[in-house]
Amino acid sequence: MPGELTREALGLVVIIKVRCKKCDAETRLSLVDLNYDGLFRCWKCKQPHIFVIENDKIKYFQPLSDEKYGKQLELDL
Ligand SMILES: [Zn+2]
Numbered sequence: 001m002p003g004e005l006t007r008e009a010l011g012l013v014v015i016i017k018v019r020c021k022k023c024d025a026e027t028r029l030s031l032v033d034l035n036y037d038g039l040f041r042c043w044k045c046k047q048p049h050i051f052v053i054e055n056d057k058i059k060y061f062q063p064l065s066d067e068k069y070g071k072q073l074e075l076d077l
Contacts, residue, residue, distance in 0.1 A: 012058070021063045022047040039064070039072055 016029045018040070025044035037052040037060075048069035051059035064072070 015049075016053065016058065018044060018049070018051065018058070018061060020047055021049065021061075039069065041069075 002016040013032060014034060016031060018027050018029065020026070020027065020042040023042060025042055027043060029038075029040060031053065033053075034056055035054055038051070039048060039050055041048045044055045046058060048064040048066060050060070050062055050064050050068075050072065051058060
């Protein structure tokens with residue numbers, strides 16, 4: 001299991017808990033959309049990761065190189 005999804009009672013926000021692949025620090029992300037792909041950077045070691053959520057499940061969660069992270073951000077703009 002790469003992480004877990006928790007649906008909070010309040011509203012439609014879904015909280016995703018993921019563990020950094022590098023330092024194991026837990027990060028909580030809140031999402032409104034249940035189908036989502038995005039990026040996040042570990043608060044502790046700054047390791048960027050990419051994740052894909054499909055129907056409440058984490059389908060993909062992998063660390064990214066800084067170079068790729070920059071490219072992904074450009075694509076998002
Ligand atoms: Zn980390």
